[in-house]
Amino acid sequence: MRTLFNKVLLDIxxxxxxxxxxxxxxxxxxxxxxxxxxxxxxxNCGVAEQNMTGVACGVAMEGNIAxxxxxxxFPTLRCLEQIRNDVCYHNANVKIVIIGGGLAYGPLGxxxxxxxxxxxxxxxxxxxxxxxxxxxxxEAGVHAMIAHDGPFYYRCGYxxxxxxxxxxxxxxxxxxxxVREGADATIFFTGTIGNQAAAAAELLERDGIRxxxxxxxxxxxxxxxxxxxxxxxxxxxITVEEHQLAGGLGxxxxxxxxxxxxxxxxxxxxxxxxxYVSRVGTHPWLLDQYGLVAxxxxxxxxxxxxxxxxxxxx
Numbered sequence: 001m002r003t004l005f006n007k008v009l010l011d012i013x014x015x016x017x018x019x020x021x022x023x024x025x026x027x028x029x030x031x032x033x034x035x036x037x038x039x040x041x042x043x044n045c046g047v048a049e050q051n052m053t054g055v056a057c058g059v060a061m062e063g064n065i066a067x068x069x070x071x072x073x074f075p076t077l078r079c080l081e082q083i084r085n086d087v088c089y090h091n092a093n094v095k096i097v098i099i100g101g102g103l104a105y106g107p108l109g110x111x112x113x114x115x116x117x118x119x120x121x122x123x124x125x126x127x128x129x130x131x132x133x134x135x136x137x138x139e140a141g142v143h144a145m146i147a148h149d150g151p152f153y154y155r156c157g158y159x160x161x162x163x164x165x166x167x168x169x170x171x172x173x174x175x176x177x178x179v180r181e182g183a184d185a186t187i188f189f190t191g192t193i194g195n196q197a198a199a200a201a202e203l204l205e206r207d208g209i210r211x212x213x214x215x216x217x218x219x220x221x222x223x224x225x226x227x228x229x230x231x232x233x234x235x236x237x238i239t240v241e242e243h244q245l246a247g248g249l250g251x252x253x254x255x256x257x258x259x260x261x262x263x264x265x266x267x268x269x270x271x272x273x274x275x276y277v278s279r280v281g282t283h284p285w286l287l288d289q290y291g292l293v294a295x296x297x298x299x300x301x302x303x304x305x306x307x308x309x310x311x312x313x314x
Contacts, residue, residue: 001138001157001192002099006030008142009067013038016146018064022056024049026070049074053082053094060092065146069097072105072114076121076153087151088124095145096121097154101131101191102242103277104158106286110276114155118190119247121153122220128173129220131155133194134164137217140171148173157192158283164194164215174218176226182210185266185305186230186237190216190249193242196287199294200240204302211238211301219252227256236266238301242292245271268304270297 010033013019020041021034027044035042043059045052049070056066068075075096076083087094098114105112122129128148132138138156145152169177176188180201189197194215201211212234214226230237237257239250250269257264272290279289287293291300 001132001135001159001161002030004135004138005097005142005154005156006034008139010034010037012142012146013041016065017041019146020056020059020064020066022052022059022066022068024052024068024070024074031069049079050082053079054086056094057082057086057090057092060087060094061090065093065095067095067097070099072098072100072112073117074098076114076117080120083151084124088126091126091150093149093151095152095154097156099156100158101155102193103286104192104283106277106281106283109280110278113277115242115244115272115277116247117153117155118219118241118243118249119251122252123247124151126151127220128152128218129155130173130218131191132157132217133189133192133215134161136163136165136169137171137177137215140169141217144171144173155191161192162195164198174221174223176214176216176223178212178214180211180213182212183233184209184211184235185301186212186214186234187240187301188214188216188227188230188237188249188253189240190219191242193240193287193292196292196294196297197240200297200301203294203298207302209302209305216249216253219249222252222256224256224260227253228260228262231257231262231264236268236305237264238268238270238304240292240297241271242287243271244274245269246274265309266304268301270300
């Protein structure tokens with residue numbers, strides 16, 4: 001996905017001279033084409049993410065579109081104060097792009113895992129939070145990111161994530177995309193864990209459980225109408241995310257339901273528990289360890305849906 005992101009961005013930058021890349025000592029074959037094509041719009045600030053963010057804010061406030069880009073936590077948590085006070089407070093046109101959300105950099109440990117980022121970024125005023133699940137959403141999201149005027153968080157995948165959508169998608173920021181029909185429950189997901197959520201729904205259908213599946217690629221602003229419809233039209237809501245449960249997608253969906261006064265028959269959040277992922281291994285291995293692979297998701301959802309409903313109503 002990161003290769004696609006950089007290719008699409010390069011194409012757009014060829015038509016829009018406002019686009020700049022501000023980096024913190026990263027490259028390795030992915031962003032060098034931008035540097036070579038637009039050397040006057042490319043800054044490497046070194047291993048200094050706070051400075052990178054401040055420079056990007058200054059570039060944006062001169063009428064440009066500044067993109068910061070790095071691995072997982074480095075363009076976010078390491079420079080959170082600058083994102084809050086420089087970028088978001090001034091509503092600057094800065095796009096914060098991370099590579100490898102969730103556990104994608106598993107072998108490198110906690111320092112390289114982005115597992116609290118959605119919660120933190122969506123708490124910042126003026127910030128859009130976008131998590132594409134596959135190449136189709138990723139490409140559409142680059143165009144939407146550039147078109148949006150203001151701070152934007154783009155949680156990019158790492159490598160060759162399998163497709164979730166078949167064919168063209170009807171993409172709009174803040175609008176869910178339906179992947180699968182069903183009425184027994186709705187599975188909402190965000191980001192690259194979507195391929196596991198969609199595969200889990202296929203496994204459930206073999207057991208006679210038909211779930212609606214929807215991609216909430218935009219966690220902020222979130223598709224409130226899709227969430228309310230799921231609560232009213234299906235037998236429950238399950239959220240799946242490669243992120244801590246605290247403050248993530250499940251929390252965002254629950255907030256909407258409470259605000260709207262809508263109570264689903266069932267509500268289940270699936271994600272990472274309240275812990276640091278101290279185990280070290282490949283990305284697929286870590287997903288399996290924490291129950292975020294399709295077979296384990298399907299078993300957990302099936303068990304939950306077969307429990308008696310505790311008197312909830314819409």
